[in-house]
Amino acid sequence: MDKSNGYEDNAETFIRCRSKGVDGVGAASVRRWARSLFPNATVLDIGCGTGLPISKAMVDEGLTVYGIDASPSMVQIFRQNFPNSPVACEAVEDSSFFNRQFDAIIAWGLMFLLPEETQGVVIQKMANALYVGGKLLFTAPSQKLKWEDAITAIESISLGAERYNELLAASGLSLIEEFEDEGENHYYHAVKHSYNQSLCFVEAW
Numbered sequence: 001m002d003k004s005n006g007y008e009d010n011a012e013t014f015i016r017c018r019s020k021g022v023d024g025v026g027a028a029s030v031r032r033w034a035r036s037l038f039p040n041a042t043v044l045d046i047g048c049g050t051g052l053p054i055s056k057a058m059v060d061e062g063l064t065v066y067g068i069d070a071s072p073s074m075v076q077i078f079r080q081n082f083p084n085s086p087v088a089c090e091a092v093e094d095s096s097f098f099n100r101q102f103d104a105i106i107a108w109g110l111m112f113l114l115p116e117e118t119q120g121v122v123i124q125k126m127a128n129a130l131y132v133g134g135k136l137l138f139t140a141p142s143q144k145l146k147w148e149d150a151i152t153a154i155e156s157i158s159l160g161a162e163r164y165n166e167l168l169a170a171s172g173l174s175l176i177e178e179f180e181d182e183g184e185n186h187y188y189h190a191v192k193h194s195y196n197q198s199l200c201f202v203e204a205w
Helices: 011-018 027-034 054-060 072-081 116-128 161-170
Strands: 042-046 064-069 087-089 102-107 130-139 144-148 155-159 173-180 186-192
Touching: 027 054, 027 130, 042 054, 054 064, 054 072, 064 072, 072 087, 102 116, 116 130, 116 155, 116 161, 130 173, 155 161, 161 173, 161 186
Parallel strands: 042 064, 042 102, 064 087, 102 130
Antiparallel strands: 130 186, 144 155, 173 186
């Protein structure tokens, strides 16, 4: 089974289409989010690809970035682009997340590539891998829908904002906000609350 959801076989096409340096779609939104974290915060980039432009935006903001991607070709280029950033070639659902916790986790363009059941498991895994007060940022359409991925032709699945918010709450995460970037990618920004805080906790950034 291809744990990269078709992206290893289509790595060359993805790299050509996605790797646009600091100006790629989503980079500005991620830079803004990165500035809400403290200097040298540790961030796990799940589905990091080559690291361009998302990991680069965070590295440029002074964050310590770790990467995970299931495509060997992507991981090889990530290592070339960021020799000082740890990276593992693993599927998110199988990953140990470097056997540590993080100040923040980002999953850009990944969630909807996973089967419906796996998405819930991954959200819980990400919550478990955050320190209390840690932040999560991931992208997925606000609508509940299915479509064919433009690069791999494999079915993508969005659970919709209502379901994602339910999964966040069930995993001990409080939604801070939802927003969209210049490419109309929809973001979910959440924080891990402490066990004695209510689910209505909201933090501004």
